[in-house]
Amino acid sequence: MVGPVTLVEKIWDQHVVHRAPGEPDLLYIDLHLIHEASSPQAFDGLRLAERAVRRPDLTLAVEDHNVPTDSLFIRDTMGRAQVQQLRDNCSRYGIEHLPHGDARQGIVHVVAPELGLVQPGMTVVCGDSHTSTHGAFGALAFGVGTSDVEHVLATQTLALVRPRTMAVNFVGLPPVDVTPKDLILALIASLGANGAHGYVLEYRGPVVDAMSVEGRMTMCNMSIEAGARAGLVAPDERTFEYLRGRRVAPQDAAWDEALAFWRTLRTDEGAVFDHEVTLDVSDLTPFVTWGTNPGQAVPLGDSVPDPATLSEPTQRAAAERALEYMGLAPATPMRQLEIDTVFLGSCTNGRIEDLRAAAEVIKGRQVLPRVRMLVVPGSMDVRREAEEEGLHIIFQQAGAEWRLSGCSMCMGMNSDRLQGSERVASTSNRNYEGRQGTRARTHLVSPAVAAATAVTGRLAAPSDL
Template sequence: MKTTLYQKIFNSHLVHEEKDITPIIYIDLHLIHEVTSPQAFDGLRLKNRTVRRSNQTFATMDHNVSTLSRDINLSSEMAKKQIKTLIKNCKEFNIPFYDLNNLNQGIVHVIGPEQGMTLPGMTIVCGDSHTSTHGAFGTLSFGIGTSEVEHVFATQTISQNRMKNMKIHIYGKPKDNIYSKDIILKIINELGTSGGVGYVVEFTGPIIEKMSMEGRMTICNMAIEMGAKSGIIQPDCITYDYLKNKNFIPKNRPWKEYIKKWSYLKSGPESIFEKNFSINISNLSPQITWGTNPSQVISITDKIPDLNSFNDKNLLEDTKRSLEYMGLKPGTSLVNIPVNKVFIGSCTNSRIEDLRIVASVVKNKFIANNIEALIVPGSGLVKKQAEKEGLDRIFKKSGFQWRHAGCSMCLGMNEDQLKPGERCASTSNRNFEGRQGANGRTHLMSPWLAAQTALYGKFVNIN
């Protein structure tokens, strides 16, 4: 078969397709949160429509919830309004949801997989660009706008053009302390923020085959940062072991039958990819962003690019603007530059595996005096597991703030924000201007490097 994994899922969900008309595909799972859904619900009321498949829709509260308290009344006025509106809308339209007092509440792209809502072969949408995270399970998953949210509510379908196929093969023998975040940052650096536009990117190779589901989710989460529609990875035994016995796993058939059903979800040797890339990570060092988009990346061992290295005029001007905003100079090293805050969390790196990495670095050590450090678990279940393992005690003893689940400082919609001019080592996915607070300066990196930064109070090159 010449069809790719992406094409197989697209074709199996095709509702209607004809010449010169955008195809319509069926959606298996629609995830919603408090920020991008209110207008969509209002649109349904205005047109006297209902949610067509409320049992295939699921809601949580994550984007602007307080991580200091589970009391809605202690949230900001905007957050309080949006949260209460979501509660009202879910009740009216009979949509199941996890509120702040539910142990299972958390970041939408953390709870979907950990609850077993995300299953191989599915189509999944959410009013959030990092829906691509779910592609780690062999799903076609992508973010949608508010008008599209309303359309999925009403029809359980969406109009979608067919994307082209890109394959990125990752191989090599990684050095110690190289993680999935380093790998995807390097890929974005190589391809640029528009390198994946018009494509669904399938990640393959021996590195992916050995990678945990948490690592794969980090890879697919940031596929959107290279402009791709989504990222996708073939499901395998690692996928099935992760999903087995999860809360939402269907129980009407033996587990072996589901695995057999999912076995066709792979690209064949004759599958056609319009673009192919291979990345050898054998010499990769920990990665860190220096600018204001995720492609402006260097190894911690390297220096910020010199302006003479840019031949493209637009790229040169963008670099100058980024460096001015970040308060940095070309041709210099980031090592020893002091940091104000460390944020460990987000839908990219807030799972139990990420927290274990941080704990292994900071155990019996103390963060620097100049650092304010936050650890925000991705869900109530992650928080519970971390506390069961005693990780919370390690964090608090080291000087970290141990918070409740939520998106937190990833996008600064709640009280977790940078002050103007503050510099942050962050495990999140975007370093845009003002992303974590007005005039805040964000450097993206792995949980391991963020933990090291917290200990030293500055960026460090640890061999």
């Protein structure tokens, strides 16, 4: 390597199997996560071509998209068939697999990190756009489609052109009630839903340094919502402490060797990014979405924007359409919006820290009787940890439903779906039309705002209680 380079370039160069001028690099993939919804056709392709899975030992399968969170029985026959197909494929090709009902099952992006499978400097892919979550460990992690899943199964590589790099420099320290979810929603609102297109983001600044690994996962998870290929954070002592002693993390002499290597995984002094953005977070407040893409977000204290104030015609048309779908009038204060359902969970905010934050707000309070609140731990391990801390009692006493783990209400593929045009405050990652139910209206929020909203029945921050 010549001269100072960014972390992304370092990881990239360390994984190039084959490079030729004018061609994409052939990149080695260290970890391939699979789930039931994006893999059946990939395995079919392998079978038809009579190909083997090159590295079943670098592959982990989890059941998460289709599984119900109120029982261990999938009522929907197609969902059941998809899960069965995953089981058959894993059995046939010798792939480790965490089924619905297993004590380690959960959302793929929650389970892999908690096992210690995701480590700094690795390349990680999954047939799932929120694979960017794993960038929190200083790994290069991104989502792929089913054809690429098949390609990785067969070759453990992908042919890719290296994405451009963008530094996201957060300056200042935010007030205490501002969470990683608020930071990322504010960033996406400032960049736009396509503002990071073609880039890998590196999040930097004192607020990131002070952030837990769980919080970094929340931020990296939503990198894709700004159009980025991936997002990452350079590994530091917090990362190493998180990994130490995890089930498949290196141990003893291997740990020391790995640690020495991980400490080299930083953007070099003087390295040049293709682009840099700076966001001052000193005056940030909790953020919520008002529209139908994650870039359409405002501070909770603001009002629904007026499309007439937007000068760019496509943006104005998109905003008008979003307000119509969302059933909102311009200039309505966000705090006045009545919420029917609160969803706490998903690969964005289904980790123990998220459940703790919500429990702290809701402890000793009640979910408003007309509001339904679902609490869905991101994994069965998170669920167990929460129960050991008594969090489930807090939620249940408040009137919330305490569920098993899965993707649940994030994406409308299982039985946790909204009915009609219900309005939901959701800690998930996408507020698209129909995402959580055919006509459902989604407002993306942090776990703390979700809990406060459940109590008041309107979008609210803990400070409103």
